Amino acid sequence: MSPSNTSAVDVNPADAHNLRLLANTHPAEWHNPAPRNPYNLVVIGAGTAGLVSAAGAAGLGARVALIEKHLMGGDCLNYGCVPSKGLIRGATAWADVRDAGHYGIHIAGDLGVDFAAVMERMRRLRADISHNDSVQRFTALGVDVFLGTGRFTGPQCIAVGGQTLRFAKAVIATGGRAAAPAVPGLEAAGYLTNETVFSVTARPPRLGVIGGGPIGCELAQTFQRLGSQVTLLHRGAHVLNKEDVDAAQMVQQAMRHDGVQLALEAQLRTVTRRGEAKVLQYTDMAGQSCELVVDEILVAVGRAPNIEGLGLEAAGVTFDPRTGVQVDDRLRTTNRRIFAAGDICSRYQFTHAADFLARTVLANALFMGRQKASALTIPWCTYTDPQIAHVGLTEHQAAAAGIAIDTFTQPMAEVDRAILDGETAGFAKVHVKKGTGTILGATVVARHAGDMIGVYTMAMTHRLSLGALAKLIQPYPTQAEALRKTGDLYNRTRLTPRVKKLLTAWLSWQRHR
Ligand SMILES: Cc1cc2nc3c(=O)[nH]c(=O)nc-3n(C[C@H](O)[C@H](O)[C@H](O)COP(=O)(O)OP(=O)(O)OC[C@H]3O[C@@H](n4cnc5c(N)ncnc54)[C@H](O)[C@@H]3O)c2cc1C
Numbered sequence: 166m167s168p169s170n171t172s173a174v175d176v177n178p179a180d181a182h183n184l185r186l187l188a189n190t191h192p193a194e195w196h197n198p199a200p201r202n203p204y205n206l207v208v209i210g211a212g213t214a215g216l217v218s219a220a221g222a223a224g225l226g227a228r229v230a231l232i233e234k235h236l237m238g239g240d241c242l243n244y245g246c247v248p249s250k251g252l253i254r255g256a257t258a259w260a261d262v263r264d265a266g267h268y269g270i271h272i273a274g275d276l277g278v279d280f281a282a283v284m285e286r287m288r289r290l291r292a293d294i295s296h297n298d299s300v301q302r303f304t305a306l307g308v309d310v311f312l313g314t315g316r317f318t319g320p321q322c323i324a325v326g327g328q329t330l331r332f333a334k335a336v337i338a339t340g341g342r343a344a345a346p347a348v349p350g351l352e353a354a355g356y357l358t359n360e361t362v363f364s365v366t367a368r369p370p371r372l373g374v375i376g377g378g379p380i381g382c383e384l385a386q387t388f389q390r391l392g393s394q395v396t397l398l399h400r401g402a403h404v405l406n407k408e409d410v411d412a413a414q415m416v417q418q419a420m421r422h423d424g425v426q427l428a429l430e431a432q433l434r435t436v437t438r439r440g441e442a443k444v445l446q447y448t449d450m451a452g453q454s455c456e457l458v459v460d461e462i463l464v465a466v467g468r469a470p471n472i473e474g475l476g477l478e479a480a481g482v483t484f485d486p487r488t489g490v491q492v493d494d495r496l497r498t499t500n501r502r503i504f505a506a507g508d509i510c511s512r513y514q515f516t517h518a519a520d521f522l523a524r525t526v527l528a529n530a531l532f533m534g535r536q537k538a539s540a541l542t543i544p545w546c547t548y549t550d551p552q553i554a555h556v557g558l559t560e561h562q563a564a565a566a567g568i569a570i571d572t573f574t575q576p577m578a579e580v581d582r583a584i585l586d587g588e589t590a591g592f593a594k595v596h597v598k599k600g601t602g603t604i605l606g607a608t609v610v611a612r613h614a615g616d617m618i619g620v621y622t623m624a625m626t627h628r629l630s631l632g633a634l635a636k637l638i639q640p641y642p643t644q645a646e647a648l649r650k651t652g653d654l655y656n657r658t659r660l661t662p663r664v665k666k667l668l669t670a671w672l673s674w675q676r677h678r
Pocket residue numbers: 209210211212213214215232233234235236237238239240241242244245246247249250313314315316338339340341359380471474475506507508509513514515516517518519548
Protein backbone atom coordinates (compact mmCIF):
# COMPACT_ATOMS: atom_id res chain seq x y z
CA MET A 166 0.00 0.00 0.00
CA SER A 167 1.15 3.52 -0.75
CA PRO A 168 0.96 6.28 1.84
CA SER A 169 -2.45 7.89 2.15
CA ASN A 170 -2.74 10.60 -0.46
CA THR A 171 -6.44 11.11 -0.12
CA SER A 172 -7.52 14.63 0.71
CA ALA A 173 -9.67 15.25 3.79
CA VAL A 174 -13.39 15.65 3.13
CA ASP A 175 -15.99 17.25 5.39
CA VAL A 176 -19.70 16.70 5.60
CA ASN A 177 -21.66 19.04 7.80
CA PRO A 178 -22.72 18.85 10.55
CA ALA A 179 -19.94 16.67 11.94
CA ASP A 180 -22.34 14.56 14.02
CA ALA A 181 -22.22 10.81 14.62
CA HIS A 182 -24.35 10.08 11.53
CA ASN A 183 -22.20 12.08 9.15
CA LEU A 184 -19.03 10.65 10.66
CA ARG A 185 -20.48 7.19 9.95
CA LEU A 186 -21.30 8.34 6.40
CA LEU A 187 -17.73 9.56 5.95
CA ALA A 188 -16.24 6.39 7.42
CA ASN A 189 -18.08 4.47 4.69
CA THR A 190 -17.76 6.82 1.75
CA HIS A 191 -14.42 8.55 2.28
CA PRO A 192 -12.55 7.07 5.27
CA ALA A 193 -9.87 9.46 6.51
CA GLU A 194 -7.40 6.68 7.17
CA TRP A 195 -7.70 5.18 3.69
CA HIS A 196 -4.51 4.31 1.82
CA ASN A 197 -4.82 3.87 -1.91
CA PRO A 198 -3.58 0.46 -3.06
CA ALA A 199 -0.56 -0.03 -5.31
CA PRO A 200 -1.88 -0.14 -8.89
CA ARG A 201 -2.21 -3.62 -10.41
CA ASN A 202 -1.58 -2.42 -13.96
CA PRO A 203 -2.93 -2.97 -16.47
CA TYR A 204 -6.62 -2.97 -15.55
CA ASN A 205 -9.44 -4.41 -17.62
CA LEU A 206 -11.49 -1.43 -16.50
CA VAL A 207 -10.76 1.86 -14.75
CA VAL A 208 -13.83 3.81 -13.67
CA ILE A 209 -13.71 7.52 -12.79
CA GLY A 210 -16.49 8.55 -10.42
CA ALA A 211 -18.18 6.39 -7.77
CA GLY A 212 -21.76 7.54 -8.13
CA THR A 213 -24.39 5.08 -9.31
CA ALA A 214 -22.96 4.72 -12.83
CA GLY A 215 -19.43 4.16 -11.53
CA LEU A 216 -20.43 1.80 -8.73
CA VAL A 217 -22.55 -0.37 -11.02
CA SER A 218 -19.78 -0.45 -13.64
CA ALA A 219 -17.12 -1.40 -11.09
CA ALA A 220 -19.17 -3.97 -9.16
CA GLY A 221 -20.47 -5.57 -12.34
CA ALA A 222 -17.02 -5.85 -13.91
CA ALA A 223 -15.42 -7.21 -10.74
CA GLY A 224 -18.24 -9.73 -10.39
CA LEU A 225 -17.40 -11.00 -13.89
CA GLY A 226 -13.77 -11.49 -12.89
CA ALA A 227 -12.27 -8.33 -14.43
CA ARG A 228 -9.43 -6.42 -12.77
CA VAL A 229 -11.07 -3.11 -11.87
CA ALA A 230 -10.02 0.23 -10.38
CA LEU A 231 -12.56 2.78 -9.16
CA ILE A 232 -11.56 6.42 -8.56
CA GLU A 233 -13.60 8.81 -6.42
CA LYS A 234 -12.53 12.31 -5.47
CA HIS A 235 -15.23 13.04 -2.92
CA LEU A 236 -17.83 10.66 -1.47
CA MET A 237 -18.54 7.13 -2.74
CA GLY A 238 -22.22 6.99 -3.67
CA GLY A 239 -22.11 10.30 -5.54
CA ASP A 240 -25.15 12.53 -5.72
CA CYS A 241 -27.80 9.89 -5.18
CA LEU A 242 -26.60 8.75 -1.77
CA ASN A 243 -25.11 11.96 -0.47
CA TYR A 244 -26.86 14.95 -2.02
CA GLY A 245 -29.75 13.65 -4.08
CA CYS A 246 -32.32 10.89 -4.04
CA VAL A 247 -31.59 9.47 -0.60
CA PRO A 248 -31.58 12.64 1.54
CA SER A 249 -34.40 14.26 -0.45
CA LYS A 250 -36.68 11.25 -0.11
CA GLY A 251 -35.81 11.00 3.58
CA LEU A 252 -36.97 14.59 4.07
CA ILE A 253 -40.03 14.14 1.86
CA ARG A 254 -41.18 11.32 4.13
CA GLY A 255 -41.10 13.66 7.13
CA ALA A 256 -42.95 16.35 5.19
CA THR A 257 -45.61 13.84 4.10
CA ALA A 258 -46.08 12.71 7.70
CA TRP A 259 -46.76 16.33 8.65
CA ALA A 260 -49.20 16.83 5.75
CA ASP A 261 -51.12 13.72 6.85
CA VAL A 262 -51.36 15.04 10.41
CA ARG A 263 -52.41 18.46 9.12
CA ASP A 264 -55.12 16.94 6.93
CA ALA A 265 -56.24 14.26 9.42
CA GLY A 266 -59.50 16.16 10.03
CA HIS A 267 -60.66 15.10 6.54
CA TYR A 268 -60.70 11.53 7.80
CA GLY A 269 -62.55 12.32 11.03
CA ILE A 270 -59.39 12.28 13.08
CA HIS A 271 -59.00 15.26 15.37
CA ILE A 272 -55.57 15.70 16.83
CA ALA A 273 -55.33 18.14 19.69
CA GLY A 274 -52.39 19.54 21.55
CA ASP A 275 -49.14 21.14 20.67
CA LEU A 276 -48.55 20.04 17.07
CA GLY A 277 -45.59 21.06 15.02
CA VAL A 278 -42.56 20.08 13.03
CA ASP A 279 -39.27 19.48 14.80
CA PHE A 280 -37.16 20.53 11.83
CA ALA A 281 -33.85 19.55 13.41
CA ALA A 282 -35.22 16.08 14.20
CA VAL A 283 -36.46 15.58 10.62
CA MET A 284 -33.00 16.50 9.30
CA GLU A 285 -31.32 14.24 11.83
CA ARG A 286 -33.54 11.30 10.84
CA MET A 287 -32.49 11.86 7.22
CA ARG A 288 -28.79 11.92 8.15
CA ARG A 289 -29.18 8.74 10.22
CA LEU A 290 -30.91 6.83 7.42
CA ARG A 291 -28.42 8.09 4.83
CA ALA A 292 -25.58 6.82 6.99
CA ASP A 293 -27.40 3.48 7.41
CA ILE A 294 -27.73 3.08 3.64
CA SER A 295 -24.16 4.22 2.94
CA HIS A 296 -22.60 0.84 3.67
CA ASN A 297 -23.87 -0.40 0.27
CA ASP A 298 -21.66 2.15 -1.51
CA SER A 299 -18.75 2.01 0.91
CA VAL A 300 -15.03 1.73 0.25
CA GLN A 301 -15.01 -1.40 2.43
CA ARG A 302 -17.77 -3.12 0.45
CA PHE A 303 -16.23 -2.37 -2.92
CA THR A 304 -12.82 -3.48 -1.74
CA ALA A 305 -14.39 -6.74 -0.56
CA LEU A 306 -15.94 -7.13 -4.03
CA GLY A 307 -12.40 -7.12 -5.44
CA VAL A 308 -12.34 -3.53 -6.71
CA ASP A 309 -9.18 -1.43 -6.20
CA VAL A 310 -10.58 1.80 -4.73
CA PHE A 311 -8.55 5.00 -5.22
CA LEU A 312 -9.69 8.13 -3.38
CA GLY A 313 -8.52 11.20 -5.25
CA THR A 314 -9.10 13.14 -8.45
CA GLY A 315 -8.75 11.10 -11.61
CA ARG A 316 -7.27 12.73 -14.69
CA PHE A 317 -6.47 11.22 -18.08
CA THR A 318 -2.81 11.69 -18.97
CA GLY A 319 -3.05 9.82 -22.27
CA PRO A 320 -5.40 7.65 -24.32
CA GLN A 321 -4.83 4.63 -22.04
CA CYS A 322 -3.75 6.01 -18.68
CA ILE A 323 -5.15 7.94 -15.76
CA ALA A 324 -3.32 9.70 -12.94
CA VAL A 325 -4.67 9.65 -9.40
CA GLY A 326 -2.90 10.72 -6.20
CA GLY A 327 0.55 10.58 -7.77
CA GLN A 328 0.04 7.10 -9.25
CA THR A 329 -0.70 6.05 -12.82
CA LEU A 330 -3.35 3.51 -13.75
CA ARG A 331 -3.22 1.88 -17.18
CA PHE A 332 -6.33 0.40 -18.72
CA ALA A 333 -7.70 -1.66 -21.56
CA LYS A 334 -11.05 0.09 -21.13
CA ALA A 335 -12.23 3.02 -19.01
CA VAL A 336 -15.58 4.47 -17.99
CA ILE A 337 -16.19 8.16 -17.34
CA ALA A 338 -18.92 8.38 -14.70
CA THR A 339 -18.22 11.77 -13.17
CA GLY A 340 -21.85 12.94 -13.07
CA GLY A 341 -22.89 16.54 -12.67
CA ARG A 342 -23.43 19.36 -10.22
CA ALA A 343 -25.89 22.18 -9.70
CA ALA A 344 -25.61 24.78 -12.46
CA ALA A 345 -25.37 28.36 -11.21
CA PRO A 346 -27.39 31.07 -12.95
CA ALA A 347 -25.43 34.18 -13.91
CA VAL A 348 -27.40 36.62 -11.77
CA PRO A 349 -25.60 39.74 -10.49
CA GLY A 350 -25.10 39.58 -6.73
CA LEU A 351 -26.14 35.95 -6.31
CA GLU A 352 -22.64 34.63 -5.71
CA ALA A 353 -21.85 37.36 -3.17
CA ALA A 354 -25.18 36.91 -1.33
CA GLY A 355 -24.57 33.18 -1.03
CA TYR A 356 -26.96 30.35 -1.81
CA LEU A 357 -27.69 26.71 -1.13
CA THR A 358 -27.58 23.94 -3.73
CA ASN A 359 -28.34 20.25 -3.43
CA GLU A 360 -24.78 19.86 -2.09
CA THR A 361 -25.42 22.08 0.93
CA VAL A 362 -29.16 22.11 1.57
CA PHE A 363 -29.10 18.71 3.31
CA SER A 364 -26.54 20.05 5.81
CA VAL A 365 -28.91 22.71 7.11
CA THR A 366 -29.89 22.10 10.73
CA ALA A 367 -32.15 25.10 11.43
CA ARG A 368 -35.27 25.84 9.40
CA PRO A 369 -34.90 28.92 7.19
CA PRO A 370 -38.02 30.95 8.05
CA ARG A 371 -38.21 32.31 4.48
CA LEU A 372 -36.77 30.29 1.60
CA GLY A 373 -36.53 31.43 -2.01
CA VAL A 374 -36.23 28.54 -4.48
CA ILE A 375 -34.94 29.41 -7.95
CA GLY A 376 -36.07 26.89 -10.54
CA GLY A 377 -39.30 24.89 -10.86
CA GLY A 378 -37.89 21.61 -12.19
CA PRO A 379 -38.13 18.32 -10.28
CA ILE A 380 -35.51 19.21 -7.64
CA GLY A 381 -36.91 22.73 -7.09
CA CYS A 382 -40.49 21.48 -6.79
CA GLU A 383 -39.71 18.53 -4.51
CA LEU A 384 -37.69 20.67 -2.13
CA ALA A 385 -40.02 23.70 -2.28
CA GLN A 386 -43.00 21.60 -1.21
CA THR A 387 -40.93 19.77 1.40
CA PHE A 388 -39.52 22.89 3.06
CA GLN A 389 -42.95 24.54 3.00
CA ARG A 390 -44.44 21.55 4.76
CA LEU A 391 -41.57 21.53 7.23
CA GLY A 392 -42.44 25.10 8.20
CA SER A 393 -40.53 27.49 5.93
CA GLN A 394 -42.41 30.08 3.91
CA VAL A 395 -41.27 29.12 0.43
CA THR A 396 -41.45 31.27 -2.69
CA LEU A 397 -40.53 29.51 -5.91
CA LEU A 398 -39.34 31.60 -8.85
CA HIS A 399 -39.71 29.89 -12.20
CA ARG A 400 -39.09 31.16 -15.71
CA GLY A 401 -41.77 29.03 -17.40
CA ALA A 402 -45.54 29.49 -17.45
CA HIS A 403 -45.95 26.41 -15.23
CA VAL A 404 -43.60 24.34 -13.12
CA LEU A 405 -42.12 21.05 -14.36
CA ASN A 406 -42.15 22.18 -17.99
CA LYS A 407 -40.92 18.83 -19.29
CA GLU A 408 -43.99 17.07 -17.91
CA ASP A 409 -47.51 16.62 -19.22
CA VAL A 410 -49.20 20.02 -18.80
CA ASP A 411 -52.26 18.67 -16.94
CA ALA A 412 -49.97 16.76 -14.57
CA ALA A 413 -47.81 19.81 -13.88
CA GLN A 414 -50.93 21.91 -13.21
CA MET A 415 -52.08 19.39 -10.61
CA VAL A 416 -48.77 19.51 -8.78
CA GLN A 417 -48.79 23.26 -8.98
CA GLN A 418 -52.24 23.32 -7.38
CA ALA A 419 -51.05 20.99 -4.62
CA MET A 420 -48.02 23.18 -3.94
CA ARG A 421 -50.23 26.27 -3.69
CA HIS A 422 -52.54 24.36 -1.33
CA ASP A 423 -49.51 23.72 0.87
CA GLY A 424 -48.80 27.45 0.91
CA VAL A 425 -45.91 27.68 -1.56
CA GLN A 426 -45.94 31.09 -3.30
CA LEU A 427 -45.33 30.58 -7.01
CA ALA A 428 -43.82 33.38 -9.09
CA LEU A 429 -44.20 32.08 -12.65
CA GLU A 430 -42.69 33.64 -15.77
CA ALA A 431 -40.37 35.41 -13.34
CA GLN A 432 -37.02 36.82 -14.47
CA LEU A 433 -34.52 37.11 -11.64
CA ARG A 434 -32.52 40.33 -12.11
CA THR A 435 -30.30 40.85 -9.08
CA VAL A 436 -29.67 39.59 -5.57
CA THR A 437 -28.47 41.85 -2.75
CA ARG A 438 -27.91 41.55 1.00
CA ARG A 439 -29.99 43.54 3.44
CA GLY A 440 -28.48 42.80 6.83
CA GLU A 441 -28.91 39.05 7.35
CA ALA A 442 -31.63 38.89 4.69
CA LYS A 443 -31.23 38.29 0.95
CA VAL A 444 -33.26 40.35 -1.46
CA LEU A 445 -34.23 38.97 -4.86
CA GLN A 446 -35.22 41.54 -7.45
CA TYR A 447 -37.25 40.04 -10.29
CA THR A 448 -39.79 40.96 -12.94
CA ASP A 449 -43.07 39.10 -12.82
CA MET A 450 -45.24 37.84 -15.70
CA ALA A 451 -46.73 41.33 -16.18
CA GLY A 452 -43.25 42.84 -16.45
CA GLN A 453 -43.61 44.50 -13.04
CA SER A 454 -40.52 44.80 -10.87
CA CYS A 455 -40.91 42.77 -7.64
CA GLU A 456 -38.85 42.22 -4.52
CA LEU A 457 -38.61 39.04 -2.48
CA VAL A 458 -36.91 39.06 0.92
CA VAL A 459 -35.71 35.67 2.20
CA ASP A 460 -33.31 34.14 4.69
CA GLU A 461 -31.91 31.51 2.33
CA ILE A 462 -31.85 30.89 -1.39
CA LEU A 463 -31.89 27.43 -2.94
CA VAL A 464 -30.68 27.28 -6.53
CA ALA A 465 -32.13 24.45 -8.63
CA VAL A 466 -31.90 25.61 -12.24
CA GLY A 467 -30.44 22.49 -13.80
CA ARG A 468 -27.22 20.52 -13.90
CA ALA A 469 -23.73 21.07 -15.31
CA PRO A 470 -21.53 18.09 -16.30
CA ASN A 471 -18.32 17.42 -14.29
CA ILE A 472 -15.79 17.59 -17.11
CA GLU A 473 -13.29 20.06 -15.64
CA GLY A 474 -9.80 18.77 -14.86
CA LEU A 475 -10.50 15.33 -16.35
CA GLY A 476 -7.82 15.67 -19.03
CA LEU A 477 -10.31 14.67 -21.72
CA GLU A 478 -8.18 16.34 -24.39
CA ALA A 479 -5.21 14.11 -23.48
CA ALA A 480 -7.45 11.07 -23.92
CA GLY A 481 -8.96 12.24 -27.20
CA VAL A 482 -12.46 12.39 -25.72
CA THR A 483 -14.79 15.00 -27.24
CA PHE A 484 -17.11 16.87 -24.89
CA ASP A 485 -19.48 19.81 -24.70
CA PRO A 486 -19.31 22.04 -21.60
CA ARG A 487 -23.13 22.09 -21.48
CA THR A 488 -24.14 18.52 -22.32
CA GLY A 489 -21.06 16.63 -21.17
CA VAL A 490 -19.10 13.80 -22.75
CA GLN A 491 -20.10 12.93 -26.29
CA VAL A 492 -21.04 9.27 -26.77
CA ASP A 493 -22.54 7.17 -29.52
CA ASP A 494 -25.60 4.97 -29.01
CA ARG A 495 -23.34 2.24 -27.57
CA LEU A 496 -22.01 4.77 -25.05
CA ARG A 497 -18.54 4.83 -26.58
CA THR A 498 -16.70 8.16 -26.59
CA THR A 499 -14.47 9.43 -29.39
CA ASN A 500 -11.70 7.27 -27.85
CA ARG A 501 -12.81 3.71 -28.66
CA ARG A 502 -11.37 2.40 -25.38
CA ILE A 503 -13.28 4.87 -23.26
CA PHE A 504 -17.01 4.74 -22.49
CA ALA A 505 -19.28 6.97 -20.42
CA ALA A 506 -22.40 6.39 -18.33
CA GLY A 507 -24.77 8.37 -16.14
CA ASP A 508 -25.38 12.10 -15.84
CA ILE A 509 -22.07 12.95 -17.55
CA CYS A 510 -23.40 11.84 -20.92
CA SER A 511 -27.13 11.31 -20.70
CA ARG A 512 -30.21 13.51 -20.78
CA TYR A 513 -31.90 10.92 -18.56
CA GLN A 514 -30.41 12.17 -15.29
CA PHE A 515 -31.76 9.57 -12.89
CA THR A 516 -30.20 6.95 -10.69
CA HIS A 517 -31.97 4.05 -12.39
CA ALA A 518 -30.88 5.42 -15.79
CA ALA A 519 -27.26 5.64 -14.59
CA ASP A 520 -27.58 2.04 -13.40
CA PHE A 521 -28.86 0.68 -16.70
CA LEU A 522 -26.51 2.78 -18.82
CA ALA A 523 -23.64 1.31 -16.79
CA ARG A 524 -24.91 -2.20 -17.53
CA THR A 525 -24.98 -1.30 -21.23
CA VAL A 526 -21.37 -0.09 -20.97
CA LEU A 527 -20.26 -3.31 -19.28
CA ALA A 528 -21.66 -5.46 -22.09
CA ASN A 529 -20.17 -3.23 -24.78
CA ALA A 530 -16.79 -2.49 -23.19
CA LEU A 531 -15.90 -5.89 -21.80
CA PHE A 532 -17.64 -8.27 -24.20
CA MET A 533 -17.74 -6.39 -27.49
CA GLY A 534 -21.51 -6.17 -27.08
CA ARG A 535 -23.63 -4.03 -29.34
CA GLN A 536 -26.26 -2.90 -26.83
CA LYS A 537 -27.84 0.46 -27.54
CA ALA A 538 -28.74 3.08 -24.96
CA SER A 539 -31.69 4.08 -27.15
CA ALA A 540 -33.17 0.61 -26.66
CA LEU A 541 -33.78 1.30 -22.97
CA THR A 542 -37.27 2.34 -21.87
CA ILE A 543 -36.55 4.73 -19.01
CA PRO A 544 -39.36 5.97 -16.76
CA TRP A 545 -38.98 8.70 -14.16
CA CYS A 546 -40.84 10.16 -11.24
CA THR A 547 -40.98 13.53 -9.52
CA TYR A 548 -41.67 12.90 -5.85
CA THR A 549 -43.95 15.80 -5.12
CA ASP A 550 -47.29 15.07 -3.48
CA PRO A 551 -48.99 13.96 -5.69
CA GLN A 552 -46.17 12.36 -7.63
CA ILE A 553 -45.81 12.60 -11.41
CA ALA A 554 -44.41 9.49 -13.05
CA HIS A 555 -43.80 9.30 -16.75
CA VAL A 556 -42.46 7.00 -19.46
CA GLY A 557 -42.07 7.54 -23.20
CA LEU A 558 -43.47 10.45 -25.18
CA THR A 559 -45.63 13.29 -23.92
CA GLU A 560 -48.45 14.67 -26.05
CA HIS A 561 -46.27 17.66 -26.82
CA GLN A 562 -43.31 15.54 -27.95
CA ALA A 563 -45.53 13.38 -30.15
CA ALA A 564 -46.95 16.52 -31.81
CA ALA A 565 -43.46 17.93 -32.31
CA ALA A 566 -42.37 14.67 -33.94
CA GLY A 567 -45.46 14.65 -36.17
CA ILE A 568 -46.79 11.41 -34.65
CA ALA A 569 -50.58 11.12 -34.58
CA ILE A 570 -51.84 9.70 -31.28
CA ASP A 571 -54.98 8.65 -29.42
CA THR A 572 -55.04 9.46 -25.71
CA PHE A 573 -56.86 7.56 -22.96
CA THR A 574 -57.22 9.17 -19.56
CA GLN A 575 -58.54 7.55 -16.39
CA PRO A 576 -59.17 10.10 -13.61
CA MET A 577 -58.26 8.89 -10.11
CA ALA A 578 -61.57 10.44 -9.00
CA GLU A 579 -63.26 7.39 -10.59
CA VAL A 580 -61.02 4.83 -8.90
CA ASP A 581 -62.59 3.46 -5.71
CA ARG A 582 -59.36 3.18 -3.75
CA ALA A 583 -58.35 6.75 -4.55
CA ILE A 584 -61.79 7.93 -3.38
CA LEU A 585 -61.45 5.94 -0.14
CA ASP A 586 -57.93 7.25 0.41
CA GLY A 587 -59.04 10.83 -0.23
CA GLU A 588 -56.42 10.99 -3.01
CA THR A 589 -58.51 11.78 -6.05
CA ALA A 590 -56.23 14.47 -7.52
CA GLY A 591 -54.60 12.55 -10.32
CA PHE A 592 -54.99 10.42 -13.41
CA ALA A 593 -53.45 7.76 -15.57
CA LYS A 594 -53.01 9.00 -19.13
CA VAL A 595 -51.76 6.86 -22.01
CA HIS A 596 -50.86 7.85 -25.55
CA VAL A 597 -51.02 5.20 -28.26
CA LYS A 598 -50.14 5.36 -31.93
CA LYS A 599 -53.34 6.52 -33.64
CA GLY A 600 -55.71 3.69 -34.45
CA THR A 601 -53.53 1.08 -32.71
CA GLY A 602 -52.86 -0.13 -29.17
CA THR A 603 -49.11 0.58 -29.39
CA ILE A 604 -48.20 2.52 -26.26
CA LEU A 605 -45.95 5.50 -26.99
CA GLY A 606 -46.04 7.15 -23.58
CA ALA A 607 -47.85 7.35 -20.27
CA THR A 608 -48.15 9.71 -17.33
CA VAL A 609 -49.51 8.82 -13.91
CA VAL A 610 -50.34 11.44 -11.30
CA ALA A 611 -51.11 9.86 -7.95
CA ARG A 612 -49.72 9.81 -4.46
CA HIS A 613 -47.62 6.75 -5.30
CA ALA A 614 -47.37 7.21 -9.07
CA GLY A 615 -43.72 6.13 -9.01
CA ASP A 616 -44.80 2.68 -7.84
CA MET A 617 -47.43 2.45 -10.62
CA ILE A 618 -45.58 3.56 -13.76
CA GLY A 619 -43.70 0.24 -13.97
CA VAL A 620 -46.75 -1.43 -15.52
CA TYR A 621 -46.61 0.90 -18.52
CA THR A 622 -42.82 0.60 -18.68
CA MET A 623 -43.16 -3.19 -18.77
CA ALA A 624 -45.84 -2.96 -21.47
CA MET A 625 -43.68 -0.66 -23.59
CA THR A 626 -40.52 -2.73 -23.06
CA HIS A 627 -42.28 -5.92 -24.14
CA ARG A 628 -44.45 -4.25 -26.77
CA LEU A 629 -47.74 -5.16 -25.10
CA SER A 630 -50.73 -3.35 -26.50
CA LEU A 631 -52.78 -1.08 -24.25
CA GLY A 632 -55.64 -3.55 -24.78
CA ALA A 633 -53.53 -6.23 -23.06
CA LEU A 634 -53.56 -4.16 -19.86
CA ALA A 635 -57.31 -4.73 -19.64
CA LYS A 636 -56.44 -8.36 -18.85
CA LEU A 637 -54.09 -7.37 -16.01
CA ILE A 638 -56.05 -8.30 -12.89
CA GLN A 639 -55.22 -5.86 -10.09
CA PRO A 640 -56.37 -6.54 -6.52
CA TYR A 641 -59.47 -4.58 -5.53
CA PRO A 642 -59.36 -1.92 -4.20
CA THR A 643 -56.04 -0.50 -5.33
CA GLN A 644 -55.14 2.73 -7.06
CA ALA A 645 -53.32 0.59 -9.63
CA GLU A 646 -56.75 -0.38 -10.98
CA ALA A 647 -56.50 2.93 -12.85
CA LEU A 648 -53.93 1.26 -15.11
CA ARG A 649 -56.25 -1.61 -16.02
CA LYS A 650 -59.04 0.87 -16.61
CA THR A 651 -56.98 2.65 -19.30
CA GLY A 652 -56.87 -0.75 -21.04
CA ASP A 653 -60.67 -0.94 -20.74
CA LEU A 654 -61.01 2.56 -22.16
CA TYR A 655 -58.95 1.54 -25.16
CA ASN A 656 -60.84 -1.73 -25.72
CA ARG A 657 -64.14 0.12 -25.71
CA THR A 658 -62.99 2.07 -28.74
CA ARG A 659 -62.42 -1.23 -30.57
CA LEU A 660 -66.19 -1.72 -30.41
CA THR A 661 -66.79 -0.20 -33.85
CA PRO A 662 -70.40 0.37 -35.00
CA ARG A 663 -70.09 -2.71 -37.23
CA VAL A 664 -68.89 -4.96 -34.35
CA LYS A 665 -71.58 -3.50 -32.11
CA LYS A 666 -74.24 -4.25 -34.73
CA LEU A 667 -73.04 -7.85 -35.05
CA LEU A 668 -73.04 -8.27 -31.25
CA THR A 669 -76.56 -6.88 -30.97
CA ALA A 670 -77.75 -9.25 -33.68
CA TRP A 671 -76.07 -12.21 -31.96
CA LEU A 672 -77.60 -11.40 -28.55
CA SER A 673 -81.03 -10.90 -30.10
CA TRP A 674 -80.76 -14.29 -31.85
CA GLN A 675 -79.77 -15.87 -28.49
CA ARG A 676 -82.88 -14.45 -26.78
CA HIS A 677 -85.24 -15.82 -29.39
CA ARG A 678 -83.90 -19.19 -30.30
C1 LIG B 1 -31.68 16.75 -5.06
C2 LIG B 1 -31.64 15.61 -6.05
C3 LIG B 1 -32.60 14.63 -5.96
C4 LIG B 1 -32.59 13.57 -6.85
N1 LIG B 1 -33.56 12.61 -6.75
C5 LIG B 1 -33.57 11.58 -7.60
C6 LIG B 1 -34.54 10.57 -7.47
O1 LIG B 1 -35.41 10.60 -6.59
N2 LIG B 1 -34.51 9.52 -8.34
C7 LIG B 1 -33.56 9.44 -9.34
O2 LIG B 1 -33.57 8.48 -10.09
N3 LIG B 1 -32.60 10.40 -9.47
C8 LIG B 1 -32.59 11.45 -8.63
N4 LIG B 1 -31.60 12.41 -8.74
C9 LIG B 1 -30.60 12.27 -9.81
C10 LIG B 1 -29.50 11.27 -9.42
O3 LIG B 1 -28.95 11.63 -8.18
C11 LIG B 1 -28.43 11.24 -10.51
O4 LIG B 1 -29.03 10.99 -11.75
C12 LIG B 1 -27.39 10.16 -10.25
O5 LIG B 1 -26.76 10.38 -9.01
C13 LIG B 1 -26.34 10.15 -11.36
O6 LIG B 1 -25.34 9.24 -11.06
P1 LIG B 1 -23.90 9.35 -11.75
O7 LIG B 1 -23.17 8.13 -11.32
O8 LIG B 1 -24.04 9.61 -13.18
O9 LIG B 1 -23.24 10.66 -11.16
P2 LIG B 1 -22.96 11.18 -9.64
O10 LIG B 1 -23.89 10.54 -8.67
O11 LIG B 1 -22.95 12.65 -9.74
O12 LIG B 1 -21.52 10.63 -9.33
C14 LIG B 1 -20.37 11.14 -9.96
C15 LIG B 1 -19.21 10.98 -9.02
O13 LIG B 1 -18.00 11.27 -9.73
C16 LIG B 1 -17.11 11.93 -8.84
N5 LIG B 1 -16.11 12.65 -9.66
C17 LIG B 1 -16.32 13.71 -10.47
N6 LIG B 1 -15.18 14.05 -11.07
C18 LIG B 1 -14.22 13.21 -10.63
C19 LIG B 1 -12.84 13.03 -10.91
N7 LIG B 1 -12.19 13.81 -11.78
N8 LIG B 1 -12.17 12.06 -10.26
C20 LIG B 1 -12.81 11.26 -9.38
N9 LIG B 1 -14.11 11.36 -9.10
C21 LIG B 1 -14.82 12.31 -9.72
C22 LIG B 1 -18.03 12.83 -8.03
O14 LIG B 1 -17.41 13.22 -6.82
C23 LIG B 1 -19.24 11.91 -7.82
O15 LIG B 1 -19.12 11.17 -6.63
C24 LIG B 1 -31.59 13.49 -7.85
C25 LIG B 1 -30.59 14.45 -7.93
C26 LIG B 1 -30.62 15.51 -7.04
C27 LIG B 1 -29.52 16.55 -7.13
